Amino acid sequence: MKETVYRPDATDQRIIAATQAGLPLSPNPYREVAEALELTPQDVMARMAKMLAAGVIRRIGVVPNHYALGVTANGMSVWDVRDEDVSIAGREVGALEYVSHCYHRPRHLPVWRYNLFAMVHGRDRSEVSDKVSAISDILGPRCSSHDVLYSSRILKKTGLRIAS
């Protein structure tokens, strides 16, 4: 990781713990958080703005439940992209609206030849498969082969909890 790491202090940690499940749905959410933590709203807002700028907060907004919205199929598409092209190709694929996570990861030859991973979402497998074909067209000759790994079962899903 090249980026500087931001170490939240004890007050930041309390803000994280108070907001990671969500913001109050009322006109002054930051003031409510501040009152619960006995801080000033200005302090809470300044700290959150700092965490947002540092990337500790990825974004603030709606976290859609894609299953409830009917987007129930997802496939982990994996691509064998020429090393010299992978950074630009990754940005192109990561920008597609139906791709959520997109990463450059190492190969493990001979078992695993793919170096670009992109999670593709759709209403069913055929929609996912159409979108994978569209990515294949975008990558063109930069990619020599690809595969899609569908999840057949969730074995564990606890999510990441950061502070308690």
Next chain:
Amino acid sequence: MSESHETDAIDRRIINGLQGGFPISEHPYCDAAETLGLSEAELLERLQSLRDSRKISRFGPMYNAERMGGAVTLAALEAPRERYEEIAGSVNAHREVAHNYARDHQLNMWFVVACEDPGKIAEVLREIEQETGCTVYDFPKCEEFFIEFKVEA
């Protein structure tokens, strides 16, 4: 809003338009509502209803553990079919394993390992190898491309 569980055009505008960029301000819902062409009261009511019907799982900040000094990796192994459940049990028993998915491939088990101490990742993967007798392939990210959960509602 009605009790219907169908999303309408306004819900979709909210879900598609508010996946990021919610302001940090005195009256953020008022500011966001203006951008979306809604009133503050309507936005709050819609968000409440979308959350109650679980169309959105959360509304608020999404934190990034890695930027706080923690580490996350994706790992995979090939579990022999006859030992699949036993191996899944060993993998899942590790507190550091956050997600684990069965996938259709020679590498048929894929899991995410998250540790507050980055040095601990290799240790967890080594333990899983010893417990299961399976080679664990580590896929740490070399580069991350713009991550947005862009659900089209």
